[in-house]
Amino acid sequence: xxxxxxxxxxxxxxxxxxxxxxxxxxxxxxxxxxxxxxxxxxxxxxxxxxxxxxxxxxxxxxxxxxxxxxxxxxxxxxxxxxxxxxxxxxxxxxxxxxxxxxxxxxxxxxxxxxxxxxxxxxxx
Numbered sequence: 001x002x003x004x005x006x007x008x009x010x011x012x013x014x015x016x017x018x019x020x021x022x023x024x025x026x027x028x029x030x031x032x033x034x035x036x037x038x039x040x041x042x043x044x045x046x047x048x049x050x051x052x053x054x055x056x057x058x059x060x061x062x063x064x065x066x067x068x069x070x071x072x073x074x075x076x077x078x079x080x081x082x083x084x085x086x087x088x089x090x091x092x093x094x095x096x097x098x099x100x101x102x103x104x105x106x107x108x109x110x111x112x113x114x115x116x117x118x119x120x121x122x123x124x
Contacts, residue, residue, distance in 0.1 A: 002024055002112075002113040003024065003025040005022065006020060006022050006094065006096055006116065009120045010120070012122055013122070013123050014088055014123065014124050017084045019081065019083070020036070020081040020120070022036075022080070022081075023078050024077045024078065030053050032098040033052055033053060034072060034079040034097070035048075035049070035111055036081045037097060038120075040093075047061050047105075047107070047108070048068065049064065049070040050106070055074070063089075064090075067083065070082075088123065090122050091121050095116075095117045098111060099112050
């Protein structure tokens with residue numbers, strides 16, 4: 001069992017930055033692919049970014065590429081999402097997710113473990 005706890009959400013003006021953290025339990029963190037997803041009111045949950053267990057491979061949704069950076073610290077069992085140049089359309093609840101065998105990393109259904117979510121609100 002893996003428990004995920006997000007932190008770092010909040011309210012920021014357009015153009016600002018936030019860093020989300022996702023702390024995990026368990027002793028095999030480095031074997032999990034980690035993903036960040038987001039869900040805005042009335043919309044489906046969508047992929048934002050993912051990172052392989054080693055941290056050597058990253059994936060991004062097109063609209064966040066160049067603005068967001070996913071990273072991980074396996075010694076701290078934590079994955080991060082640095083969000084720069086935020087836009088109002090980035091407003092959503094952001095979730096981190098973990099899976100040991102994720103192949104289609106952009107698909108929510110492949111992830112077995114989810115955090116409770118962190119609200120990010122970007123004002124114009």
